[in-house]
Amino acid sequence: DARVTQTPRHKVTEMGQEVTMRCQPILGHNTVFWYRQTMMQGLELLAYFRNRAPLDDSGMPKDRFSAEMPDATLATLKIQPSEPRDSAVYFCASSGTETDTQYFGPGTRLTVL
Amino acid sequence: DQQVKQNSPSLSVQEGRISILNCDYTNSMFDYFLWYKKYPAEGPTFLISISSIKDKNEDGRFTVFLNKSAKHLSLHIVPSQPGDSAVYFCAARTRYNFNKFYFGSGTKLNVKP
Numbered sequence: 001d002a003r004v005t006q007t008p009r010h011k012v013t014e015m016g017q018e019v020t021m022r023c024q025p026i027l028g029h030n031t032v033f034w035y036r037q038t039m040m041q042g043l044e045l046l047a048y049f050r051n052r053a054p055l056d057d058s059g060m061p062k063d064r065f066s067a068e069m070p071d072a073t074l075a076t077l078k079i080q081p082s083e084p085r086d087s088a089v090y091f092c093a094s095s096g097t098e099t100d101t102q103y104f105g106p107g108t109r110l111t112v113l
Numbered sequence: 114d115q116q117v118k119q120n121s122p123s124l125s126v127q128e129g130r131i132s133i134l135n136c137d138y139t140n141s142m143f144d145y146f147l148w149y150k151k152y153p154a155e156g157p158t159f160l161i162s163i164s165s166i167k168d169k170n171e172d173g174r175f176t177v178f179l180n181k182s183a184k185h186l187s188l189h190i191v192p193s194q195p196g197d198s199a200v201y202f203c204a205a206r207t208r209y210n211f212n213k214f215y216f217g218s219g220t221k222l223n224v225k226p
Binding site for chain 1: 115119147149154155156157158159162202204212213214215216217218219
C-alpha cells in the first residue's frame with residue numbers, strides 16, 4: 001500500500017524554536033511538494049522538487065523557511081525561528097510523472113505558542 | 114490573490130439528495146481542473162478531474178461540469194451519502210506547468226442521514 005508518510009503528525013512548540021517536518025514520498029515518485037493549509041488561504045503551495053532539485057519555492061517565506069531533499073526518500077521543511085503565524089497544517093505530496101495527480105500525506109499539524 | 118475560489122465554506126445536504134459544490138477561477142490559462150476530497154486528520158485525495166476540452170466528466174456518483182465562458186466548475190454528487198461528508202477542494206493548473214496546482218479554500222460538505 002504505497003502512500004506518502006509525514007512525521008511528526010503533531011508538533012507544539014514555542015515561538016523562536018526550530019521546527020523540522022519530514023516527508024517520505026511514494027517510492028519511485030520524482031516530484032515532491034510542500035503545502036500549507038490555513039483557514040483563510042486553503043491549500044498554499046510552498047515549494048516543490050523534481051529529482052531532488054528545487055523547482056519553485058516562491059510560495060515560501062525565504063527568511064525563515066527552508067526545504068531540502070537530502071535523498072530521494074526524504075524531504076524536509078524547516079522553520080527557524082518559528083512564529084505563531086506559522087501555525088497550520090503542513091502537507092507533503094508526491095507525484096510520479098508530469099501528468100500524474102498528486103498524492104498527499106496525512107499532514108503535520110503545527111502549533112506555535 | 115486567489116485564482117481559484119470556493120465561495121461557500123460549507124454545505125449541508127440530506128442523504129439521497131444531490132450535492133452541488135461550486136468553484137470559480139480567474140486565470141484563462143487554466144486547462145485542467147481537479148477535485149480533491151479531504152477527511153479530518155487525513156491528506157486530500159484525488160476525486161475526479163476534467164480537461165478544458167470537455168464540459169463534463171462522470172465517475173459513478175460524481176460528475177464535474179466545466180463552463181469555460183463563465184470560468185466556473187461544479188461537482189455534483191448524486192445521490193449523496195453520509196460517507197461523502199468531507200472538505201472538497203477545487204484545483205486548477207495550466208499546460209505550462211503541470212506541477213503547479215492552484216487550490217481553492219475548500220467547501221465542507223455535511224450529508225445528514
